[in-house]
Amino acid sequence: MFIDTHTHITDEAFRGEEEAVIGRALQAGVGKMILADICSAERPPVFGLCRKHPGVVYPMVGLHPENVSENWQEELSELERWLPEHPVAVGEIGLDYHWDVTFKAQQKEALRIQFELASRLNLPVNIHLRDATEDFVAIAKDCAHLGLRGNLHACSGSFETWLQLCRYGEWSIGVGGVVTFKNAHQLPEVVMKVPLEKILLETDAPYMAPVPLRGKRNEPSNIPLIAAKIAEIKGIPLQEVEETTTRNAIQLFQL
Ligand code: NI
Secondary structure (H helix, E strand, O other), X not given: OEEEEEEOOOOHHHOOOHHHHHHHHHHOOEEEEEEOOOOHHHHHHHHHHHHHOOOOEEEEEOOOHHHOOOOHHHHHHHHHOOHHHOOOEEEEEXXXXXXXXXXXXXXXXXXXXXXHHHHHHOOOEEEEEEOOHHHHHHHHHHOHHHOOXXXXXXXXXXXXXXXXXXXXXXXXXXXXXXXXXXXXXOXXXXXXXXXXXXXXXXXXXXXXXXXXXXXXXXXXXXHHHHHHHHHHHHOOOXXXXXXXXXXXXXXXXXX
């Protein structure tokens, strides 16, 4: 069995097809899927779908950095009301300076608050990080006392960044379709160097479909294509990637 540790089945790209998407995933051997949360509007569908598929679809809860704007404090308090429904992680949270830095200070503050929340609830964090590595490492360092553990979703950083972060918590990397791209930059090298025990599979569907489906709508059933590429890079059997990454996900998210 494979696990998709970061997916968005409630995205509008799948509207009305959610059940078929889950069915195709199960058919492909992807037995569990974790839905990444981004903001309050997303939570009723996310938790609704998880209630319908206990033991198969699991929720995270978190305010995505791109959704940090004027109302970020209200957004953070809204999040608390979903805690009784047992999200398996606080995510996706993080920093994103790629398109817009208007709310940079608020993004950093929201990240700290959600780190504290994860620590208080003893939950892992699922990190979205783009063009903000330096600030992220600084906050992780400041928060080292929280004993954070988590996953760098859609990991695009260097092996050195991962090593550095590991001084301030327990970090895995989430590997998705990008690893199959010709222009995957440093990701194959990172996958080669990071131990398999610290790697998780993810699609980030509907985005980032792996080759040969690149550019099409992605979905959790494509996880085996990503696992096969990791097996190729590491020179190990596909089954080892399947078993180890599944064990990693079950441990980290307590599935
Ligand atoms: Ni995502």
